[in-house]
Amino acid sequence: MLGSGEPEPQPIMRIVENEEVVEQATSSAFIEANTTVVSYQEIQKDHIIPVYVKDNEPLISQADFIQTTFEAVTDLFKGEQILQPQIRVSHPIKGRIPDAKDKPANQLQEWERTLYYERMMFVIEIPSVLDVIDGNQLALTIGGVKAYNLDNLYTKKGGIEHFKLFIGFQNKVCTNMCVSTDGYLNDLRVSSLEQLKNEAYHLLGAYNQHRHLQQMQALTEYSLSEQQFAQLIGRCRMYQYLPSANKKEIPALLYGDSQLSLVCKDYYKNNSFCREEDGGISLWKLYNLFTGANKSTYIDQFLDRSVNALDFASQVQCALDGGASSWFLN
Template identity: 65%
Template sequence: MQPLTYAVEILPAPSRPILEQSSPSKAFIEANTIITTLDEVRHEHLIPVFVKDNEPLISQSDFIGATVDAITDVFRGEHILYPQVRVSHPIKGRIPEAKNKPASQLQDSEKTLYYERMIFAVEIPSIQATVGGNTLSLTIGGIKAYNLDNLYNRKGADEHFKVFIGFQNKVCTNMCVWTDGYMSDLRVKNLDQLHMAIYMMLRAYNQDNLLHRVECLPNYTLSEQQFALLLGRCRMYQHLPSPAKLTIPTLLFGDTQLGAVCKEYYRDESFCREANGSINLWRLYNLFTGANKSSYIDTFLDRSVNALQFVEQVRAGLDGHSTNWYLQ
């Protein structure tokens, strides 16, 4: 078992916020997403409108901008990186003058595009912690998915956003998010309300709460037999009758993600099993958050939160504080 290290480090920073280039790290989410930039979203993507009055929704670029503004207000003097942005579900179109052209003959200037779903993350590398020998950086981000909004309404209707603050594991870019750093259904009517809601969440966030939850995980270990039982039960959970699930801790991970957990139990360079087949809960947690990177944008954050909930319940079962169905 690796020795436990846990410390929050505030690195020396300038007197005002600085937006720096994003670190060229691995993607924090993969699935069917593609990488883009804030400039591309702002200048090249269309903005959907409310059908009844043709007024625009809050754009994805304005959402990112409001979040960055809130971040620089709350974390003055810290190093703040440019947002990492990924999008999915493209909605393609064309200008009226090109309505009769074959798709293969369309010029770039004749095409229109926006993406239905967008996720972004802003890293603050000057605020770090170390858990289980891994460096974590404070990270803030959000999701804007136009499919959650009622586009057949008028301007002034609630628009839906998801916002989070947590830590990103720099070894693998896995996201560590807990419930008090996650607004799963933020509803606002305008950009000012959105900025204020994000600002208040950041001001209220207690980073020690999440870190206290994960710092003890390296101290708990599953044997190879316990891991096999756990993973088998996880696969069974998906097919249980609904009444049977009521007394069992919820698991939001499907067969694809569970298959990835099993694969990386043997192969992951940073979080695989020990030589005797055992695995500590910090490594198990990172196998789940690593597998979560194959989730689609609309399920990514919910599964991020669920990963820690699930591993904490396993820890409670090992402690004997509760009976855990996954280990029986």
């Protein structure tokens, strides 16, 4: 079991026995905005668990979510290398024990403080399941998001709890997450850990990694000229301010001005995905500029924007291929 029998956090977590779990390689973060790195042991041992107000029963903990997902991964991917989960958290909820209620904050002892994080995201990489697109290695990756702010705590145990769960690929060049609609449960609602486990098994078992890879590979065969890129980004910025009636007629774009500014910056400066000498850029590189910009997104929106990036790139591909016209390129 994860962390069982270990008095201190270890560099390699062995969540289940008899599986090859290897140390996470040093790399840049898969998400950066407003997040903090934590270990599983810290979440399990040091963070309190929110409870339902009416009966004081605990919600499904972030540690149990990670544990359950990891068990499903190790069961369905036997014999593969599985890296320890990378975990990032945000929005700390601080408190103190009753005996310390009157102490000044600067006099609190560590054991008098309480803490949990409202939002948590984790990823589990399987580096032995690899593919290559345009010279970029992609490793199969599974993960999820737990955000307590989405749950109704003013009820009794047995109420609906919200989770996000995904399976996709991580681009090893940049640690960008590549997630498709078919590999994503964006509003997983369960009332028990058993239901959560069943949904994890179903998602992982039903995911078609070959179709996902083919969808991304196809992006390498299409390119935008510099003029088309400028038109696209201009329309992306305009999209946010369109009247609601007009937006309903256009495929959704979830990226805001701050992310689009990063896309523009990296179009010129990114070492791996910048423009060609003539200003052109492949849709694969454009897609990675969007997924790279997504690292500045908060945890609760990260996966939705990851999926949206691939949908958006595929819609542009369809327009370039002579299919349905795209408002973003008109």
